[in-house]
Amino acid sequence: MIVVTDYGIGNLGSAQKALVRIGADAELVDQPVDLSGVTGIIMPGVGSFGACVTALHSSGLGSMVMKAVDLEIPLLGICVGMQLLYKGSEESPEVPGLGLIDGWVRRLEGAPKVPNMAWNQVEYVNKGEKSFLFESLPNDPWFYFVHSYAPDITDDTVAKCNYGSGFSAAVSSKNIFGTQFHPEKSSGTGLKLLSNFFEYCERKASV
Amino acid sequence: MPNVRVIPCLDVDKGRVVKGVNFVSLRDAGDPVELAEFYDQSGADELVFLDITASSDAREIMAEVVLATAQKVFIPFTVGGGIRSNDDARLMLRSGADKVSINSAAIANPKLVSDIAFEFGSQCVVVAIDAKMAGESSYEVYTHGGRVATGIDVTEWALQAQSLGAGEILLTSMDRDGTRDGFDVSLTSLVADALSIPVIASGGVGKISHFVEGAVSGHADALLAASVFHFGEITVRAVKDELLRSGVSVRPYGC
Numbered sequence: 092m093i094v095v096t097d098y099g100i101g102n103l104g105s106a107q108k109a110l111v112r113i114g115a116d117a118e119l120v121d122q123p124v125d126l127s128g129v130t131g132i133i134m135p136g137v138g139s140f141g142a143c144v145t146a147l148h149s150s151g152l153g154s155m156v157m158k159a160v161d162l163e164i165p166l167l168g169i170c171v172g173m174q175l176l177y178k179g180s181e182e183s184p185e186v187p188g189l190g191l192i193d194g195w196v197r198r199l200e201g202a203p204k205v206p207n208m209a210w211n212q213v214e215y216v217n218k219g220e221k222s223f224l225f226e227s228l229p230n231d232p233w234f235y236f237v238h239s240y241a242p243d244i245t246d247d248t249v250a251k252c253n254y255g256s257g258f259s260a261a262v263s264s265k266n267i268f269g270t271q272f273h274p275e276k277s278s279g280t281g282l283k284l285l286s287n288f289f290e291y292c293e294r295k296a297s298v
Numbered sequence: 299m300p301n302v303r304v305i306p307c308l309d310v311d312k313g314r315v316v317k318g319v320n321f322v323s324l325r326d327a328g329d330p331v332e333l334a335e336f337y338d339q340s341g342a343d344e345l346v347f348l349d350i351t352a353s354s355d356a357r358e359i360m361a362e363v364v365l366a367t368a369q370k371v372f373i374p375f376t377v378g379g380g381i382r383s384n385d386d387a388r389l390m391l392r393s394g395a396d397k398v399s400i401n402s403a404a405i406a407n408p409k410l411v412s413d414i415a416f417e418f419g420s421q422c423v424v425v426a427i428d429a430k431m432a433g434e435s436s437y438e439v440y441t442h443g444g445r446v447a448t449g450i451d452v453t454e455w456a457l458q459a460q461s462l463g464a465g466e467i468l469l470t471s472m473d474r475d476g477t478r479d480g481f482d483v484s485l486t487s488l489v490a491d492a493l494s495i496p497v498i499a500s501g502g503v504g505k506i507s508h509f510v511e512g513a514v515s516g517h518a519d520a521l522l523a524a525s526v527f528h529f530g531e532i533t534v535r536a537v538k539d540e541l542l543r544s545g546v547s548v549r550p551y552g553c
Binding site for chain 1: 299300301302303338343368369370372373374392394396418419420421422465466493494495496519548549553
């Protein structure tokens with residue numbers, strides 16, 4: 092089963108609905124659950140970085156996520172959920188992120204309009220081969236973004252995007268993944284990415 | 299220029315789409331969920347549902363539509379009409395809407411914009427503005443479906459909405475709405491150029507070239523239309539093909 096963390100901010104149910112659509116067994120959880128049957132975790136996030144960090148921790152879901160990472164259960168952060176994986180964000184410099192991925196989240200610079208609320212193309216940053224997240228997707232696929240901040244491009248970046256300046260659109264480090272875009276709102280392309288993540292979780296759990 | 303979005307708008311009354319939709323491929327042309335799925339498949343970048351239900355149980359009926367849509371539609375969608383409080387916004391967002399649009403209620407109580415933005419984030423707050431020409435390059439804000447003049451200047455209100463935390467502005471030209479004469483590009487560019495948040499142009503589309511005008515001359519970040527899509531006169535695909543041919547960057551059909 093895939094669990095989708097629901098720490099009470101905004102519409103966090105879309106990812107769960109998208110997973111159900113692709114045939115995954117997915118549940119929205121608002122408090123920590125027993126991880127024994129959990130094959131993967133999706134951590135969405137909207138609103139401000141600081142509010143998300145606070146809500147994640149006060150719901151107890153933050154420690155569940157950290158425990159899952161220790162158990163090598165695959166984790167996918169979406170939008171602010173991806174940003175939470177980093178050390179911190181310019182948006183709320185006083186609040187540390189989970190620090191699971193090296194790097195920082197910064198305000199979008201050089202763009203005429205912020206937030207970036209649009210479909211944008213991402214470019215793969217391949218390390219030998221393209222990330223399994225993008226399997227069966229064409230080069231330079233389109234995804235839907237809504238954000239004012241984004242992570243720096245680092246060694247863990249597997250797809251980058253340009254909006255005013257370049258930023259990390261997707262990240263992969265061990266069993267930790269993140270997308271700055273919303274796969275659950277990116278029509279068929281996004282559903283394919285979620286399906287790739289789900290299949291990865293299934294493969295990993297069966298080993 | 300950022301990539302422009304193409305947004306069909308569905309008017310919903312008591313849970314049913316109004317304005318005579320009739321596509322051969324649809325089983326039930328009045329079903330908002332089926333129509334929304336159709337637009338997702340057709341390459342629409344986003345959808346807007348405008349709830350025009352007048353009855354007291356309007357919110358509950360719309361919440362059911364939103365819940366059913368969210369299970370089948372995987373592009374962003376906004377719900378507007380009758381949202382007057384954080385509770386109304388919460389009901390729609392928890393039912394699966396990505397954004398809520400507020401219009402008259404925001405004029406009556408501007409704090410509603412900041413309250414919703416504070417609780418749910420700016421990304422889900424759309425402030426809808428109905429504007430009518432009041433003089434040479436001057437436009438006045440109207441409320442209550444265009445029936446009530448407010449005396450407020452459109453740019454002034456749009457800037458205030460932006461500073462209150464609106465994530466984008468849905469700007470409808472009362473002069474053009476329903477005319478099929480094209481977007482009011484003077485109004486659109488006036489507001490779009492003044493703001494740092496995206497502006498959705500609305501009102502007046504009658505043919506494909508109007509979409510290009512809205513983006514190129516109106517500087518709109520997104521282009522909204524209703525009847526031309528619903529009557530099947532223009533497809534989302536044709537709009538995107540024409541935008542691309544005209545040098546406007548959009549997500550192409552099939553991507």
